[in-house]
Amino acid sequence: MRQKFIITLTSVRGSRQYTLSQVAGYLLALFLILAALSFFVSNLLLVKTREDLSGLELQKQALEDQFSEALGTQQLYLERLTELSNHFAETFYERSQLEEENLRLDADLSELESLLGFMGELPPQATAAERSALLKAASIQRLFLLHSIPNGLPIKGVRMGDRFGSRLNPVTKRRSPHHGIDFPAPTGTPIYATADGIVEQAGFDQGSGFGNLIVLQHNFGFKTYFAHLSRLSVKAGQYVHKGQKIGYSGNTGRSTGPHLHYEVRHLYSPIDPIHFIRWGLDNFESLFTAVEDIPWESLSAMYPLNQSAQQ
Template sequence: MRNKLVVTLTTVRGSKQYTLNQVARVLVPAFLLMAVLSFFISNALLVKTSDDLAVLAEDHQALSDQYESILGTQQLYVSELNELSSTLETLQEENLRMGELNATLDASLGGLESMLGLPASDTYTPQRAEALKATAAQRLFLLHSIPNGVPIQGTRISDRFGMRTHPVTRKKDMHNGIDFAASRGTPVYATADGIVEFSGRQSGFGKLVILQHNFGFKTYYAHLDKLSVKAGELVAKGDLIAHSGNSGRSTGPHLHYEVRRLYSAIDPAPFLNWNIASFDTIFSEVGTVEWGR
């Protein structure tokens, strides 16, 4: 029995014995040893695998963080590109607006040249703009200083400057002004800046307003109904000075209008159509005034 291994199995039915030889007695411990070694080796491998998995998880997290960082950077680039695109569009719109503004300015300067009766320029410079501005200012000064335009609106001329048969005396005499047929009470306006020399009643003229202007010019407004200014008052071109009527030596309601210079009567007709566009015409049409001086 010394060289045999006896294995006894006990059940509810009883016990049985089994005998193994010496080889079997060596293999079983070897198997058990292998099983123990396998268990420890497996545990060691499992621990190592767990460590590797933890490292992989950390690498995965790091890659995820890098991806999110790259994605955020890309989104930042996209946002900056959108902003840049918006800025470019704004610059294009501003450039277009400036182009339109320059075109408008050129058109305005061209219109100013046309209004002043000057030849058109190919290009406009600040110096040209200043020259046009100075020319316009000079002309406007003279047009406010010297009588021009009509003193009463919406009426017809009933009698002109020159020799005529007087409608009351029936005698030939000089008519020193222009008569505008107008209903009583029609507004009468100053044709230039000036000062009121006279405002009242005068024989033949009836109610009369006389205005003194620059460069020795005067204007007379006669046969008025209502006077709106007094002697010594300053008036500007276009100011209301009176209303038309039928006072004095008159056969019907009208305005008698005269332009005088140094007490000499001048035909008012050329002054009625004188404006900034036809500025140079007055110098040739009215030869009795020494314009050069």
Template sequence: MEVLVVIAYSGSFFYRVSLLRRKLVLTLTTRHGSRQIFLHQLLAYLLLTFVLLSGMSFFVSNWLLVKTHDDLTDLERDHQDLNEQYQLLLGTQQLYISELDELGSSLSDLSAERARLVEENQEIGATLSTLETRLGLLQEPVGMSLEERLELTRMAARQRLFLLHSIPNGVPISAERINDSYGMRMHPVLKTRKMHNGMDFKADRGTPVYATADGVVEYGGYRKGSGFGNLVVLQHNFGFKTYYAHLQKVLVKSGTFVHKGQQIALSGNSGRSTGAHLHYEVRFMYRPLNPGPFLQWGLDNFNALFSEVEEVPWESLSAMYPLNQSGAQ
């Protein structure tokens, strides 16, 4: 009587193990036929145990193989993901390196630009100090920034340029020399001592005559009975006037505006005169002034006029336009 039957397939044949009356019968079946082998009971148990263990090993091995294959697939997938992440990190690193190089280049450019600006600021500071000296301002006022000093200098320059265009200054003609200055003299025609209210510039006929300040033409033409001959009178700001006499030709009309440096006439020998020259006067409120300080007045000696010409009340003008930081001299 069979107790246990195990049927298995191995390679190209089937085998069956049967336990029959304390004997183990092993039946092998191939394509050539069947064959039975009778084994002793102990040997039969050992063989049966081997067969069972082999079958279990086969199934366990297959399960482990399948699981290992799945694990390998997962590992390969993880490896691929890690490789993609590595490539991404590598590209990001290259991008960071490129950005760091660009940042380094930008920092170098900024450093060079900063050095250039520092150099320019030094040049501006030196130029500003020169301008402050020319304008009569205090150099490097305490507590003032460079921008504040620039604004102060700009305002002072505007005020001085405005006054230099409003009040007569500079020479009215390119002359050979000054024949007669301001003051008492022996009149060359009348032969008597008379006050000479202006300056005479020796110049050939037809020499251009220029306005010494902005203004309006009060008179332009021949002045009878004055001895001036052809005369131009200009009205300027703050009550100043200038006279240009003994002209050959007047080039401006009464009531028109003229600017500083504009040609207004040609020098000549008209009126009471012994030779070609330009008679030039500066007046304040109809009062003749010595033209000398006005001829030499300019930006470099801006404050000199206010101390040399005492006939003008400069104090009231300094209240409107500060002539320097401490007021008019």
């Protein structure tokens, strides 16, 4: 008798039996075995896939972290680059400013050299600092001399009258030496000191014909005389500075009209005031060649009058 497989299926409606041949039973068993193997293999593959996915997820997270770190580093580099760019721009601007200042300094020094009459006299290899130091010393020296020796006008806004030299005296009607310069001016016109000094005399001078007279004593043996004044603003023994108001023009003494009589003397010898009136910083050397009666050499030994004398 051939062997058969009987399969019984039970449900709520009852039981049914199915009869399979031996071959069909083997095939069914084989199918079930393959299905079971497939189930287990699928589970194994699923587990492996999950592990791979987890590994990929970790790798993805690591890459994201590296990417974020790279972005942060790049941002840091960009910020640093921007900072360096700004610093470079500031440095370039400062350098430009320094170059402009150096150019301005050179121009200012050249202008000062020209004003002081030192063009071409300073050493060509001298730096700006050395040039500045030399010019500063020369400026201080010259300003000191310009405050010590009479220079400039003693009265403002008026023309010159009778000059220094021989003239017909308007009072005596005879030719006689005129030791100063007259400045016709309304009574009460301010009079100014032409150098620093001390008031040697201030008051009415009997017998000279100067009337109200101020005599200022200056450095290096110089004196200045201001005559025919209407009023005095200083007293004998008082110190005065260049440009200080010392009195007012008038018509006192032997005078034919209101004016200022102004004299410059050196060791009591009258000197033409015109050279001193025209003397200043812009023509500093002119006085020492125009006025020959004064031993400027001894003064030059104390205060060199030009750069070549200092070298």
